[in-house]
Amino acid sequence: MSETLEIQEICDKFLREASFNLTNLRNQIQLTYWSEQHFITQGLIELLPFGEILSNICFYSYVDYFLDKLISKANQTLLYWRLSGITQYDGTPVTQLSLFYDETFLWHYSAPVYQEEIRSQFQSGHRVRFLSRFLLSQTEIEVEFNEIRLQTNFNNDFQFVYTNSNTYQYKFANLRWQPIRTILSFPLINLPTFSLPITVPNALGRETEYQAYLTQVQGLPNNIHIQDHY
Numbered sequence: 001m002s003e004t005l006e007i008q009e010i011c012d013k014f015l016r017e018a019s020f021n022l023t024n025l026r027n028q029i030q031l032t033y034w035s036e037q038h039f040i041t042q043g044l045i046e047l048l049p050f051g052e053i054l055s056n057i058c059f060y061s062y063v064d065y066f067l068d069k070l071i072s073k074a075n076q077t078l079l080y081w082r083l084s085g086i087t088q089y090d091g092t093p094v095t096q097l098s099l100f101y102d103e104t105f106l107w108h109y110s111a112p113v114y115q116e117e118i119r120s121q122f123q124s125g126h127r128v129r130f131l132s133r134f135l136l137s138q139t140e141i142e143v144e145f146n147e148i149r150l151q152t153n154f155n156n157d158f159q160f161v162y163t164n165s166n167t168y169q170y171k172f173a174n175l176r177w178q179p180i181r182t183i184l185s186f187p188l189i190n191l192p193t194f195s196l197p198i199t200v201p202n203a204l205g206r207e208t209e210y211q212a213y214l215t216q217v218q219g220l221p222n223n224i225h226i227q228d229h230y
Contacts (some may be wrong), residue, residue, distance in 0.1 A: 022080075028216075029209045030105050036088040040136075041080060044073040051105050052217055054129045055121060059166075061143065067143065067168060067177050069124040074136050096137035103113050106130060107197040109214045111148065111160055119158070122150060122188045141170040142180075150189045161194040184191045 023045045025031070025038045030051035047070050077097075080086075085092045098130070111118070119130050131142040147165040150158040167181040203210055 012095070019127055025099075029102060029206055029213055032100045033101050035094070035096075036099070037081070037086050037094045037097075039075060039080075039086075040077045040097065043143050044070070044077050044136075047073055048099065048134055049131050050099070050134075051110050052103050052130065052220065053110055053118065053148070054131070054145075056126045056128075059127075059129045063166075063168065067170070070141060070143070071170060076168070077136065078138065087219070098136075099134040101132050102132060103198045104201045104203055105210055105213065107160065107212050108203075109202040110217060113198075118148060118152070118160075125189065126164075127188070130162075139172055141173065143168045144181075147183070149187075149191055149194055151194060161191075161196055162191065163191065163194050 021042045022039045025033050025035070025040065028045065029051075031048075049062070052058075070219045081094045088094055118128050128148045129145045130148065131143070132146040133142070135142040135144075144167040145165045146162045149161050149163055151161045153159045153164055163183070163186075164181065165183050166179060168177050169180045170177045
């Protein structure tokens, strides 16, 4: 009986502490999400650089040093879902979450600000990436990146396009990260296959929030301003 009470006290303590460190996804304008619940731990959202333009050194530093940190923060979110009894609309427990980059913020706020820096990276032969998707479920974690490229348009000028890049998967069953998609090389400019960003922003009256978050991103260290040779 005492052991049961002790376990319950530990669970209650975790929930009390977690409640002070939750992020409401509805307030995160740098991303969109697919889920019937809106809360994850603050520690997890801080490790997901949605909306940031990642130079080579930033990308490889993230893969080398931050993917493992994601595991513990993801586990905390899963544990919070389970202990708090959060359910979907049909009453079944929440079991997964998918996050995606916000197209308006990336293509109409973040990328334009760093346009010259991105072109400079290409001129030096460096690749430029951004976090495009994050998946968390009871069985796995997936982190997906896309790459920015330049394409000549009808005015003989360059415009941003994007393509697939790297995807990393962590299976809780085998306890290790593994790449499930790796694009090794292709032209940085005028590649044969690509996707076009949205041309019209859809800020939904949140222009002030977008600008505030852009200012926050510009103040981060290790951004695209760093010239790297990774």
